[in-house]
Amino acid sequence: MKKSMMKPPISRMGGKSKLRKTIIEMIPKHTCYIELFFGAGWVYFGKEKSKVEVINDADRELINLFKMIKYHAPEIERLLEYEFSGRDIFEEYKNCQVEYLTEIHRAIRFLYLISQSFAAKGNHYGYKVTSKPAPHIFYKNELAEVRERMRNTFVENLSFEKIIDKYDRKESFFFCDPPYFETTGYCTEFSEEDHILLRDKLKNIKGKFLLTINDNPKVREWYKDFNIKEVEVHYSVSRSAEARKNYGELIITNY
Known part of the structure; x- marks a missing residue:
């Protein structure tokens, strides 16, 4: 009997509960698994343990x-x-x-x-x-x-660029779920400059990355040199009926 995926102890805005099965199936072979924006940790708690694991959040x-x-x-x-x-x-x-x-x-x-x-x-x-x-x-x-x-997990509280610098190796895999672009409600500010910095850091890593983000023309332009997979996710955390609908999201990888 297949073991069910573990649930995180908390909920968090932007959590990957609906996408995590798709994400986990796309994770490549690696030695060190790093989550740059941990949040509730849906992917971390759902996947098999890696040899080395790092969770980080600002x-x-x-x-x-x-x-x-x-x-x-x-x-x-x-x-x-x-x-x-x-x-x-x-x-x-x-x-x-x-x-x-x-x-x-x-x-x-x-x-x-x-x-x-x-x-x-x-x-x-x-x-x-x-x-x-x-x-x-x-x-x-x-x-x-x-x-x-x-x-056996390293728990960090640093900026994403410091984590990339510390843990990037050719055997490293970064799962990146930053605050969505031009979306309100997150606890931490994440500007357009932050998004550009993240893109620039990911462009030059030795390891592999998978990034999840909302479908937006600017985002598509930033990541046009990478592999982009389109997915639809239904969100229902809202008091208004019009906000409870399907949203386009992108899964972007460098492999």
Whole structure:
């Protein structure tokens, strides 16, 4: 019986839950697997382990969460047992001063805000009239699997260009899922200049890369010298019906 793909412990805008099977099937032979923009880690958690693995994200709180799960999963689970879904708790976590929290409590805060907010953005308390509160904060022995998966993974919190410089070898494979071009709602700013810098860095690597991004004329122009595969993905994380539709995406590779 085929083993089902592992799910990440959080949701994240731009997550690759709908595309990951296609992406994983396209991953070439490699020794070192690197994710430049980790997010929820749908591809990482879905694929087979590589000999060496690196996950990176510019979001300090996101990376702290995965570091704490890697090293302190039982303690996070123990503390989460006492949490419940409430707007006042949500606002308290949202507005607290992070620098006064321990790394473990920062991880719990982040997990709470992501799991109890609308569209997992951490901004607004997510209430419903048709279903129960999200159960993600009531983990019981679920983080152990995540911790085991991350046991031999390097966890980084650097800019994408530094990660490319550090880990690029001919045996390296970079999975790149940057914030989509001219798309709002991401937690970190990613300008047109950042997109151009990413393209320039990828153009000159020794290893291989696979990049996922929204279908846009500028993007097609930037990557015209590479292999471009068109795919359609249905997104439903929106209150408006017109936003719940199929969107064109591109999978771009240098192999």
